[in-house]
Amino acid sequence: MYDFTYDKPGSLADAVKLLSDDMDAKALAGGQTFIPVLKQRLNRPSRVVDLAKLGLSGITVSGDKVTIGAMTTHATIASSAEIKAKIPGLQHQASLIGDEAVRHRGTMGGSLANNDPAACYPSAVLALGGTIKTDRRSIPADEFFQGMFTTALEQGEIITSIELPIPEKSAYEKFRNPASRYAIVGVFVAKFPSGVRLAITGAGQGGVFRHTEFEKALSANFSPDAIAGIKTPADGLNSDIHASAEYRAHLVNVVARRAVAKAG
Amino acid sequence: MPQVTLTVNGRQHTVDVEGRTLLVELLREKLGLTGTHVGCDTSQCGACVVHVNGESVKSCTMLALQADGDSVTTIEGLAAADGTLHPMQEMFREHHALQCGFCTPGMVMTAIDLVNAHPSGLTEKEIREGLEGNLCRCTGYHNIVKAIAAAHPLMHAKAAE
Numbered sequence: 001m002y003d004f005t006y007d008k009p010g011s012l013a014d015a016v017k018l019l020s021d022d023m024d025a026k027a028l029a030g031g032q033t034f035i036p037v038l039k040q041r042l043n044r045p046s047r048v049v050d051l052a053k054l055g056l057s058g059i060t061v062s063g064d065k066v067t068i069g070a071m072t073t074h075a076t077i078a079s080s081a082e083i084k085a086k087i088p089g090l091q092h093q094a095s096l097i098g099d100e101a102v103r104h105r106g107t108m109g110g111s112l113a114n115n116d117p118a119a120c121y122p123s124a125v126l127a128l129g130g131t132i133k134t135d136r137r138s139i140p141a142d143e144f145f146q147g148m149f150t151t152a153l154e155q156g157e158i159i160t161s162i163e164l165p166i167p168e169k170s171a172y173e174k175f176r177n178p179a180s181r182y183a184i185v186g187v188f189v190a191k192f193p194s195g196v197r198l199a200i201t202g203a204g205q206g207g208v209f210r211h212t213e214f215e216k217a218l219s220a221n222f223s224p225d226a227i228a229g230i231k232t233p234a235d236g237l238n239s240d241i242h243a244s245a246e247y248r249a250h251l252v253n254v255v256a257r258r259a260v261a262k263a264g
Numbered sequence: 265m266p267q268v269t270l271t272v273n274g275r276q277h278t279v280d281v282e283g284r285t286l287l288v289e290l291l292r293e294k295l296g297l298t299g300t301h302v303g304c305d306t307s308q309c310g311a312c313v314v315h316v317n318g319e320s321v322k323s324c325t326m327l328a329l330q331a332d333g334d335s336v337t338t339i340e341g342l343a344a345a346d347g348t349l350h351p352m353q354e355m356f357r358e359h360h361a362l363q364c365g366f367c368t369p370g371m372v373m374t375a376i377d378l379v380n381a382h383p384s385g386l387t388e389k390e391i392r393e394g395l396e397g398n399l400c401r402c403t404g405y406h407n408i409v410k411a412i413a414a415a416h417p418l419m420h421a422k423a424a425e
Contacts, residue, residue, distance in 0.1 A: 006266060006283035006329045028330075035325045036306060038284070048283060050330060075319070099397025101313055101320040101374065179308070181396075 001038045008050040012158065016135050018049045020156030027051055027158060029071060029110025032102050056109065056160055061086055064166050070109025070159040078103060087128070089170030089188055089263070093120050096174055098181055109159040115207055116182070117148045117238070122208035123188035124172065127199035130164040138163075147206045167192050169222075171263035173255050174202075177242055184243050185251040187259040195219040198256065203237050203248045214256055224257035268332045272297070273341030281328045288312045288323035290331075291338060299339035299369050303399070310398030313370035314338045320377040322397070339369035342376075351418035352376050352411070361411035363402040374398050375412045379419050386416050 009015045019025045025047035028034055037043050056071040061082050068077065077083055077094035084091040097103055097111075097120055111121045112132060125132070125141045132139045135158045144152050153159070167190040174186040183202030190197050196218040201208045217226040232252045234245040243251070269278045272295060279294045291297045291314065300323060303311035307325040314323045315337040342350035349357070352372050362368045378394040379386065386394075391409050400408060 001284040004283045006327065008329070008332070028327075031327065031330070032307065032325060035286075035327065039305070048327075050327075052330065098307075099310070100378070100394060101310065101322045101397050102307060102325075104316075104319040104321055105326065 002041060002044045004045050005047045006050065007047060008053050010053050012054050012135055012160065015049055015051060015054060015158060016156050018047065019158070022047050023155065025049055025156075027113070029113070030073060030105040030107040031110075032098065032106035033110070033114055033116065051109075051158065054158075054160075057107075059083060061166075066164045066166060068108055068162045068164070070112075070161055071107045072109075074098070074103035074106050074108070075100070077108065086166045087124075087164060087170050089172040089190065089259075090124050090128075090164070093124055093172040093174075093186075093188065096120065096172075096176070096181070108162060112144070112162065113151060113153060113159055115145055115149055115151050117204065117207040118177075118180075118182035118184070118186075118202040120172070120174065120183060120186055120201060123183075123186050123199040123201040124170075125162060125164065126208050126210060127188040127190045127197045128164045128167060128170070129190075129192075129197055130162055132159055133161045133163060134159050145208050150207075165192070169263040171259045173259040173262060175251050175255050185248055185255045187252070187256045189218070189256070189259045189263055191218075191222055191263060196222060198259075200252055200256070203252055205236050205238055211252070211256065218260060222260065222263075224260045227253065227256055227260070266329060268328050270331045270333065271335040273337055279328070283327070283329065285328040286324055287314070287316075287321075287326040287328050287331050287336070290328040291323060291336070297338050297340050301366055301369055303366065303370075308397070308399065309367070310370040310374060311367050313373040313398065315373060315377060318377070318380070320374050337373075339372060342372070350376070351422060352379070352415045355411040355415040355418065356408070359407045359411040359414060361403065361407040367398060367400045371395070371398050371400065371408055375408075375415065376419070379412065379416050382416075383420055383423075386413065388413065 026045035028050045057069040060067045074094045074097045130141045169191040172188045174183045185203045186201040198214045232249045234249040237245040237248045239245040265280045301311035303309035307322045312324040
């Protein structure tokens, strides 16, 4: 790992300033992806700005939404009785990320800002139609994810919290890589009175995406059978040593049906 | 050079580190606590697991400076001053839960956190899932699972005293 200047600012304004003043500065959340990236010398920041002392963790439920602080860890989300009651799919999803020690450090905001195409959370936030709150604005999930490792965030912009509408039903199912535990295909389904939203992670070359054909069929009939006959084209899906695009296209259907069955 | 102040096994230390110094490097190279191992160095194998403020953490994937003000427990901090082993260590010995021993410090630290987090009991499935982030390449987990199951009542009986 190349060396860098480390800062742990105590205010959001100071953190934004440190990150905005230096184009080569990077924000550090839980570090469970970022530190391995630094070790591999895939990134060489001049300055690392630790967001740990900004008071950005915690879960609040009010009315029809759940708000999760950006620095809330996967372990906190996975063990939250409130999340389990309101958005069971998200609680289950968090419990499947990495392993216990990784979940003690990794954060929801860090995962979203990185937008790894095989990360779990982007599927929940997109399927739930959440809002990403930053130091300067609110970004709807439909605009936030802009392709592999790419988001709507500007230089120096820090996610402060994630606001998620509470659905009637939700579930996440993941066909995971047994070594990395990342999703080869992960499907998050959320049923609202206004209709069903379903997002797929791990499969798309452009990162997380909504499957509008599945959504339409499930909005009319919320059952696994409703989507059993819908084929997903392999075009635009990832092909790598873990799974071919054709296999992922097949898995999208299988895993989506499992998610719908699980949502009940 | 930046400084980090942290408590390790009950003793406070202030150490000069670089920004890039990992917590495991601080423990092993600066404090001489070589019981914490580095296996894969990619946060997969769990040989480097220590407790930070009571929670299991992969110390190869945390910067030393992130631990400023924290309380860290390593394998060296488990046994009593008179050498009496921690119940988890004792059960690992009793059940022959190690062979080469390389993964053992991380296994023990993960296992203690797992048992602490489940005061009302642990099923075999929960133990096996709880060990997801720790790899053993020789004994094959079976006796490790047995040791953890055996340590559970001992640890919670001790906590109730």
